[in-house]
Amino acid sequence: MLRILPSGPRAFLVEVENDSQVLSLLNEVANRATTSWIKHVVDIVPGERTVLFDGVADLNAAQADVQSWQLQVGQAGPGMTVEVECRYDGPDLDRVAELWQMSSEDVVNYHSRLLHRVVFCGFAPGFAYIRSLDENHMVPRRASPRPNVAAGSVGLARSYTGIYPRPSPGGWQLIGRSDTRIWDEKREPPALLTPGTRVTFIPI
Template sequence: MRALAVGARALLLEADSAREVAALHAELLRRRAELGGVREIVPAARTVLLDGVAEPAALAARIAGWEVPPLAGSEGPLITVAVRYDGPDLAEVARLWGVGPGKVPGIVGSVEFRVAFCGFAPGFGYLTGLPERFHLPRRATPRTAVPAGSLALAGAYAGVYPRSSPGGWQLVGTTGAVLWDPGREPAALFAPGVRVRFVEAAGA
């Protein structure tokens, strides 16, 4: 782990992998009382940003002495999301995986994903956990409009588009789950640290 001061009241912690980021984020949440009034803890692909730090250098020195345990697989709340596997890229994803389209729901459903970080659009969580043999390329030509609720895969990540927007990920299904609701606490259904299971919708 490496620490870098960002401005006068922020601290950026860098890690070597998404797994290390997840473990560090969980430890920071557990020990938040030791962080001296930090307002926000924001994980990303390889970093965690602490905002509202009174003394970034002093806090960096304290955190450097922590023993951060590996993240337990059962740590974090679990959300189950029903999906209809009706995406326009389902057949292409099945071809890239070397299986029939009917096998895709079982492959996706066998994975317990974890929200690593959020970005791109409010409520869009980047979900890790997909085995390397199932990593996928982005589409050669992005779509100008991806429907809200689309379950998508690209690289090592899965995600669900919370609203219609451009996108280049492979679309395999749709869900009616509300990913972003400003009137809910938290507003994002897929908050960092949440575990996610996708199950095939009844009657699909």
């Protein structure tokens, strides 16, 4: 069920039940991108369970239109696919293997064969929350965050995989590292991983 909340004179926020519905909502937006109000929207910002529409000329018409959408749970458009090479040698790999009750090698095989999809971005420029894990493979954040996590580190938290675009503090369980440049201000767009993008992790 969609819940629509006002968010300023030209914006509104759509709340959904889960991140799968966020992807479904973004798919609807893509399918309707040429309709009268969507093509003039200034910005569309997805979150874990929300999508913000900003710069909407006719709020009443737009909100009524969105309220009528029938979302198919988990349905998302094809999107582009980005391959990310990953050395699965992170300091928390054995911890994740223990949580999942499998070997470290099995963790690598499992994670690299999953269907990964970016739901939203945040925390730091270029940091993508990549939906990866099912309910049986949820991973808790570390009890004590590390004061410094190296750029390119690949970590798990809850149902998400993340790749640190730059050195920063972080509390995710680190299972590997990648040399793929996730954020580049000279690139357009600077972020390699944007909402809706499919991600394939290639063990090296």
